[in-house]
Amino acid sequence: MTVILETRALKRTFGAVVAAHNINIQIHAGEVMGVIGSNGAGKTTFVNMVTGYLPPSSGEILYHGDSVVGLPTRDITRKGICRSFQIPQLFAELTVIDNMLIALTIANGARPALMRRAVTPELEERAMALLDRFGIAHHAQREVGVLAQGVRKLVDIAMATVAEPQLLFLDEPTSGVSADEKMDFMGTLIAALKSTQTAVLFIEHDMEIVETFSPRVVAFYEGTILADGPTAEVLANDKVREFVIGGEFHRKSETEGGVH
Ligand SMILES: Nc1ncnc2c1ncn2[C@@H]1O[C@H](COP(=O)(O)OP(=O)(O)OP(=O)(O)O)[C@@H](O)[C@H]1O
Incomplete structure (x- = not known):
């Protein structure tokens, strides 16, 4: 499998806080991988670095062998590395199609203020x-404002793919999606992403979602990678069970008001 993105000894500090260190990851064309780790483990810092936000x-x-360190987010997006955020970035008072058209207009390099003039039948067809x-x-x-959260998130992620990225980072795609909707939503x-061979890396706290949808998992702990490999192996790893999945159990219990 072709490696499309590789990080070598990636590190980020905030003053005395080491948010991420010694991050060595290879992401292959078209692969799906989950990223797990409790709060503060460094997952978002990692995604922020590879998408140019930090x-x-x-x-x-290295993206296809070339360094992307120091490039602005816009250029990284144009190269084919995109992301979506935990909270959908949508115009709630506009329709779904208008949100899509804005994203397409921006991806085509036009200013959103000139959107009406930029919208063509081809662009609408594409949306x-x-x-x-x-x-x-x-x-x-x-x-958008009247839609269920799962649909809203699909709109948001569809918007993140207007530039047909080769690599898409999703920050907790299922957060805010109801327990009933989660499996169908992820399915x-x-x-949709597999149909275009888009490699996807998603941060997720729900282990059932990770097990169902991700053949490979990277576990972060205290800013570094504790384990990286096939999902069954990583989730059975003693350290991952103790430091990562144990933490997730407590987190879930707290949010659901269960046993502490
Ligand atoms: N802008 C910042 N300024 C200072 N410290 C930061 C900043 N961003 C992150 N950190 C610190 O870096 C560490 C890693 O944070 P990060 O957000 O990457 O973790 P995470 O695994 O994404 O957690 P969560 O699941 O809560 O999103 C934490 O200790 C956090 O407080």
């Missing part, structure tokens, strides 16, 4: 095709 303190990030890929074309004319999402 410069590393040291280390290297509908993207919505269709994520199974949400029937919501096109609905206002739709992963199928």
